[in-house]
Amino acid sequence: MGKKSAVTIVPAVERALNVLEYLARQNSSVTLKNISTYLEIPSVTTYRLVRFLSSRGYIREDSQTEGEYRLGFKILDLAYLLSKQQDLNAAAKPVMKELSEKTGQTTQLGILRGYGVIYIEQVLPMKPVNIVAGLRTLMPVNVSASGKVLVAFLPNEEQDAFLQNAELPPQTLQSITDIRMFKQELIKVKENGYAMDNEEYARGIACLAAPIMDHSGNVKAAIGITGHITAYTDKGNFLRLSQDVVSAAVKISESIGYNSTNKE
DSSP states (O other): OOOOOOOOHHHHHHHHHHHHHHTTTTTEEEHHHHHHHTTTOOOHHHHHHHHHHTTTTTTTEEESTTTTEEEEHHHHHHHHHHHHHHHHHHHHHHHHHHHHHHHOOOEEEEETTTTEEEEEEOOOSSSSSSOOTTTOOOOEEEOHHHHHHHTTTOHHHHHHHHHHHHHOSSSSSTTOOOOHHHHHHHHHHHHTTEEEESSSSSEEEEEEEEEETTTTEEEEEEEEEEEHHHHHHSSHHHHHHHHHHHHHHHHHHHTTTTTTTGOO
């Protein structure tokens, strides 16, 4: 067996996590002294940790007993978000498989991460040679159909803030690197309901993607297909592929709670 990679310990973070894990194991609220004694943390440090974690909602003071603490409701928010991501993957996988079989293209599920896009699921068609994307690899949004879709369907203020920080690097001669041109591209994407990567990430490769919306009508992810450019140059085939991608996105959206009749 190979050697285990060393883990860098950040003392403040480790102590904060220890506090949260300690509170999670308690059946009732506890005092600062309880926390300090059990975890062998100085009283002043314990006070600062609890105060900070309380300000973020991860710890709350007991409403019935002053000076005693328990886990805060922010923990539930994290658990909810985790369950929603699992729901998304579970809802998307069969639709992705169906889309891949129907189109003969590689199918990906993408989400925004920082100022880029990553693929969190991928389904390959039954073909001898396939185009494979790196899962969890951060890609610039300007050279990805999924990236374009995810940014295009952000609320205006969020989109503006995103574009102020996002980089638009060139990957090929087709890449859109000018911010004004990219904004025009995003307008077109939103009007069409889908985006295309036309050899913008790699020569000879094209992609189509459409937005997956959540119960609130916000863009949650993007489903896309990737293949050789020749499959996308024929007008009739392009139309069929784009319709297939949009239909798949709608199917996943509805399965996670989106209702188009409630859209503003």
